Amino acid sequence: MSGIGAILRFDRTVADLDATEAFYRDGLGFVREGPPEPLPAAEAEALGLAGRRGLRLRMALGRQRVAFLSLTPPGAPYPAGADATDPVFQHLAIPVRDMGAAFARLESLAPAPISRGGPQILPPASGGVSAYKFRDPDGHPLELIHFPGGEPAARWADAPGLFLGIDHSAITVTDLDGAIGFLTGLGLTVSERGLNRGPEQARLDGLPDPVVDVVALSPPEPTPHVELLHYRAPAPSQPTRTSGPADRASTRFVVSSEDPAALARSLPGARLSSDGSVCYLAGPDGHGFLILRRG
Numbered sequence: 270m271s272g273i274g275a276i277l278r279f280d281r282t283v284a285d286l287d288a289t290e291a292f293y294r295d296g297l298g299f300v301r302e303g304p305p306e307p308l309p310a311a312e313a314e315a316l317g318l319a320g321r322r323g324l325r326l327r328m329a330l331g332r333q334r335v336a337f338l339s340l341t342p343p344g345a346p347y348p349a350g351a352d353a354t355d356p357v358f359q360h361l362a363i364p365v366r367d368m369g370a371a372f373a374r375l376e377s378l379a380p381a382p383i384s385r386g387g388p389q390i391l392p393p394a395s396g397g398v399s400a401y402k403f404r405d406p407d408g409h410p411l412e413l414i415h416f417p418g419g420e421p422a423a424r425w426a427d428a429p430g431l432f433l434g435i436d437h438s439a440i441t442v443t444d445l446d447g448a449i450g451f452l453t454g455l456g457l458t459v460s461e462r463g464l465n466r467g468p469e470q471a472r473l474d475g476l477p478d479p480v481v482d483v484v485a486l487s488p489p490e491p492t493p494h495v496e497l498l499h500y501r502a503p504a505p506s507q508p509t510r511t512s513g514p515a516d517r518a519s520t521r522f523v524v525s526s527e528d529p530a531a532l533a534r535s536l537p538g539a540r541l542s543s544d545g546s547v548c549y550l551a552g553p554d555g556h557g558f559l560i561l562r563r564g
Contacts, residue, residue, distance in 0.1 A: 272456020272532075273524040274563060275490035278327075278334035279361060279438055280521040282344065282514060283407045286326045289337045292406050293328055296378040297363060298432035299335070302327040308338060311542040312559065315549040316514040330363065331434035333493055336523070344515030347408030353383070353474045353481075353498065354505040356554035357518040358441040360402065360410035362496070364425045364433045368399045368415040371431055375413065380404060382475070388413065389473040395465045396421075400473055407517045412439075424492060437485065438522065439496035440556045443505075445482055448497050448553035452486045455524075455532075455558075457495060461485040477503055488524070495522070497553075511555025521557035529560045 283289045286305055293299035308316075308323035322341045327334060351357055365371035368388050383402035390399045399415045414436065416422040425433045442448040449459065466480045474481070482499040512518035526532055529548035533541040539550040548560040 272454075273488055273526050273558075273560065274456075275488050275525050276438075276493050276495075276522055277525055277561065278336055278523045279435070279493075280336045280338055280519075280523055280559060281407075281409055282517050282519045283337045283339055283405075283409075284343060284346075284517060285406070286324060286337060286339050288406050290326060290328065292378060292380075293330075293335070296375045296380065297330065297411075298430060299328040299330045302329050302334070305339075311544055311547045312561075315540050315542045315547040315559065317540060317549070318514060321515065330432055331428050331430070333435035335361070335435070338514075340515055344513065344517060344519075347517045348512075350506065351408075351518070352506050353402075353410075353441060353476060353479075354500045354503060356441050356443055356505070356556075357512050358410060358498070359520040359556060360412045360439050361520070362412045362414050362436045362439060364421075364428075364436045365413050365415050366431050366433060368401070368413065371413050371415075372401060374431070375403070381408075383410060385472045385475055388415075389469045391465070391469050391473070392467060395463065395467070395470065402473060402475070409518075409520060435493045437494045437496045438520065439483075439498050440553065441498045441500065442553045442556075443499075444553065445484065445497060445499040448499075449484060449486070451553055452495060452497075457486040457488050459484060460487045460491070460494065476500075479503065511551065513551075513555075514549070514557060519557060521559050523559045523561065525563040526560050527563050529562050532560055 381404040388401040484497040487494040530545040533539040
């Protein structure tokens with residue numbers, strides 16, 4: 270099976286492209302890459318959206334990219350009451366040069382907080398990072414993160430600006446071993462494992478007494494990478510549910526492969542475009558992977 274080579278970008282389904290652009294531009298330093306454009310036909314077909322009108326806005330932060338998709342007719346809104354234990358949860362982690370300055374700029378837009386009490390400094394056992402979680406206008410989670418040193422800080426040392434890029438996307442999963450098996454089967458490698466807990470983690474996640482497995486997996490091109498969040502406690506606050514590409518809780522990994530058709534043949538439930546160039550797969554707990562032919 271031909272595995273994936275890199276995470277090319279992230280796709281998020283949103284309600285209003287203008288409001289989304291203003292938030293990511295003014296609060297987080299993203300830059301628009303061209304005007305909104307129709308969703309390519311092969312991607313729409315693989316995503317099961319051929320019956321909807323879609324407009325896509327592409328934005329960049331440093332070397333990483335996000336594409337925001339608005340659909341007519343729209344799908345379901347982000348589910349009310351969903352927290353980090355809910356399988357729909359998927360955040361983008363944005364490393365910053367200076368947490369105080371980044372938090373002050375973000376706060377000018379008054380986003381909905383997830384964390385309590387502002388940025389939190391986690392203990393050395395949890396990486397010693399400072400971090401803050403919040404939501405964009407549609408409810409999508411985001412995280413500001415500052416690395417105090419070591420390899421993660423070195424990875425971003427040469428990135429310009431206050432907001433440096435996208436380090437990883439974290440997804441909540443209910444079956445940790447199954448999720449690891451799925452991602453290693455796609456060609457990712459486990460690069461780090463930890464167990465986070467304590468009052469700082471509780472304030473960061475906005476949860477009572479969380480105990481969470483954190484597992485990082487990297488593709489051959491390691492930035493950005495995937496992070497798995499598996500909450501041993503507390504129990505999920507909502508029934509297990511998933512979201513499809515049309516729904517506003519959907520964030521998709523857009524990845525490259527030499528042969529999406531070969532992946533589609535080997536992965537149950539994968540949907541392949543008629544030209545064989547794009548494959549879509551709902552992975553662990555419904556988190557989506559859009560697989561594009563390399564080049």
